[in-house]
Amino acid sequence: MPEAGECAAVQTGVEAATVEVDVDGARHRLPWPRDQSLVDTMLDAGIDVPHSCREGHCGSCVATLTSGEVYMGSCDILEPHDRADGLILGCQARPVTPEVHVEF
Ligand code: FES
Numbered sequence: 088m089p090e091a092g093e094c095a096a097v098q099t100g101v102e103a104a105t106v107e108v109d110v111d112g113a114r115h116r117l118p119w120p121r122d123q124s125l126v127d128t129m130l131d132a133g134i135d136v137p138h139s140c141r142e143g144h145c146g147s148c149v150a151t152l153t154s155g156e157v158y159m160g161s162c163d164i165l166e167p168h169d170r171a172d173g174l175i176l177g178c179q180a181r182p183v184t185p186e187v188h189v190e191f
Contacts, residue, residue, distance in 0.1 A: 102121055103118040103119055103120045103121065104118070104119045104121060104155075104182035104183075104184065104185050104186065104187055105117070105118060105119065105185065105186050105187070106118075106119040106125065106128070106155075106182065106186075106187045106188070106189060107186075107187070107188045107189075108125070108129065108134070108150075108188070108189045108190070108191065109188075109189070109190040109191065110129075110134065110135070110136060110137075110190075110191040111135065111191075115129075115132070115134055117129075117132050117134075119181075119182050119187065121181060121182055122181065123181065124141070124177065124178050124179060124180060124181060125148075125150070125157075125175075125177040125178075125180045125181075125189065126138045126141060126148050126177040126178040127141075127178075129177070136148070136177060136191065137177075137191060138177065138178055140178070141178040142161070142178065143159070143160065143161030143162060143163070143164065143176050143178060143179045144164065145164075146164050146176070148176055148177035148178045149165075149174055149175070149176060149177070150174070150175055150176075150177050150180075150189045150190060150191045151172075151173050151174060151175070151189065151190045151191075152173045152174075152175045152180075152187070152188070152189055153173065153188045153189065153190055154186070154187065154188040155182070155183070155184040155185075155186050155187030155188060156182075156183035156184045156187070157175055157180040157181060157182055157183055157187060158180070158181055158183055159175065159176055159179035159180050159181070160179050160181075161176075161179050162175070162176050162179055164176070175189070177189070177191070
């Protein structure tokens with residue numbers, strides 16, 4: 088199991104986590120399938136989330152992980168100190184812990 092915020096291969100599973108996400112002054116609480124990115128999960132829920140490439144290259148989906156753990160398929164554009172500060176890429180993040188809180 089990778090440390091929080093580290094790059095890692097995509098893991099799959101059927102169980103969903105729960106994510107509480109703050110974006111544009113609103114708080115949303117929704118199920119987060121473990122094999123789906125946070126951006127895709129939010130878009131599926133009809134939530135307008137900042138994103139562009141959805142491939143881990145542009146950084147437009149950067150968010151802050153405030154509790155819980157995620158792993159990312161690709162996060163090379165994040166410096167180690169960014170990851171240490173809790174920054175994640177929403178288009179790459181998938182949940183590790185049952186409860187996750189993220190702020191955009
Ligand atoms: S949308 Fe480009 S890095 Fe996530």
